[in-house]
Amino acid sequence: MEKHTATRLFESLSSGVRLDIYRLLVRRGLDGLVAGEIAAALALPANSASFHLKGMTQAGLLTVQKEGRFQRYRANLPQMLELIAYLTEECCAGQPERCGAPPSAAACCPTVAPPPIIPTVDES
Amino acid sequence: MEKHTATRLFESLSSGVRLDIYRLLVRRGLDGLVAGEIAAALALPANSASFHLKGMTQAGLLTVQKEGRFQRYRANLPQMLELIAYLTEECCAGQPERCGAPPSAAACCPTVAPPPIIPTVDES
DNA sequence: TCCACTATTCTTGTATTGTTGAAATATGGA
DNA sequence: TCCATATTTCAACAATACAAGAATAGTGGA
Numbered sequence: 185m186e187k188h189t190a191t192r193l194f195e196s197l198s199s200g201v202r203l204d205i206y207r208l209l210v211r212r213g214l215d216g217l218v219a220g221e222i223a224a225a226l227a228l229p230a231n232s233a234s235f236h237l238k239g240m241t242q243a244g245l246l247t248v249q250k251e252g253r254f255q256r257y258r259a260n261l262p263q264m265l266e267l268i269a270y271l272t273e274e275c276c277a278g279q280p281e282r283c284g285a286p287p288s289a290a291a292c293c294p295t296v297a298p299p300p301i302i303p304t305v306d307e308s
Numbered sequence: 309m310e311k312h313t314a315t316r317l318f319e320s321l322s323s324g325v326r327l328d329i330y331r332l333l334v335r336r337g338l339d340g341l342v343a344g345e346i347a348a349a350l351a352l353p354a355n356s357a358s359f360h361l362k363g364m365t366q367a368g369l370l371t372v373q374k375e376g377r378f379q380r381y382r383a384n385l386p387q388m389l390e391l392i393a394y395l396t397e398e399c400c401a402g403q404p405e406r407c408g409a410p411p412s413a414a415a416c417c418p419t420v421a422p423p424p425i426i427p428t429v430d431e432s
Numbered sequence: 433t434c435c436a437c438t439a440t441t442c443t444t445g446t447a448t449t450g451t452t453g454a455a456a457t458a459t460g461g462a
Numbered sequence: 463t464c465c466a467t468a469t470t471t472c473a474a475c476a477a478t479a480c481a482a483g484a485a486t487a488g489t490g491g492a
Contacts, residue, residue, distance in 0.1 A: 194322040253468050
């Protein structure tokens with residue numbers, strides 16, 4: 185994943201309105217919701233909802249499907265998994281045992297070649 | 309997790325500079341880096357690095373520890389796991405089997421190819 | 433004490449984002 | 463065709479974020 189893609193996804197989730205939209209759609213899963221339902225559920229003006237839905241879709245966070253005069257939006261979960269993988273890439277320099285996170289997080293250390301860590305002073 | 313906490317975390321990751329800082333610190337794991345090393349590694353002016361580090365720390369994305377005249381920063385991985393859990397709460401209306409995998413597990417285990425959680429609508 | 437080093441804070445200018453109301457586009461039915 | 467519904471686009475304004483330079487605070491050694 186490219187950095188620009190990642191920052192666009194995070195930016196999409198950095199507003200309360202868009203975070204609400206995303207979580208609502210995550211809960212709906214496959215069913216998704218049409219634009220009007222989303223606006224109604226969150227008490228948003230239609231144009232405001234449309235503004236955010238467009239941005240989230242362009243960022244890759246949502247998918248949209250035309251249904252007559254409705255637009256059905258769904259959360260793009262695989263994209264979210266890629267984002268998390270990008271975020272935790274080369275976690276703990278590929279040494280899971282050094283990972284300071286709980287056991288469930290130890291799995292965030294993929295078995296990739298040791299990364300080119302910047303030269304640093306060897307602290308104790 | 310409260311919504312405001314989540315949006316602040318996402319906002320922290322929505323700039324290229326801060327995303328670079330976070331990923332750098334994720335790779336360093338428990339060792340972390342002091343402010344000057346971070347600025348040097350990313351070719352940032354010291355005041356710019358300090359500005360972003362402060363924001364990320366206040367958001368809860370990083371932790372900081374004083375070491376003499378140095379400030380050692382580390383990625384707050386447990387907080388990231390909480391964030392992911394918040395994001396995928398009640399995924400698919402509480403029927404995770406419809407996703408193909410538990411979100412919390414899938415989120416932090418991208419060692420295998422990301423599973424097709426939801427068959428997304430073809431957006432091309 | 434003075435000095436070098438580390439890091440942060442302050443200030444200013446610029447750019448971007450979010451919200452609102454009004455208008456426009458697209459679809460399906462009478 | 464005409465009309466109601468669903469959604470998007472446009473325009474304007476306030477609010478906020480970012481970057482860079484200068485100045486300030488804290489630490490440790492000579």
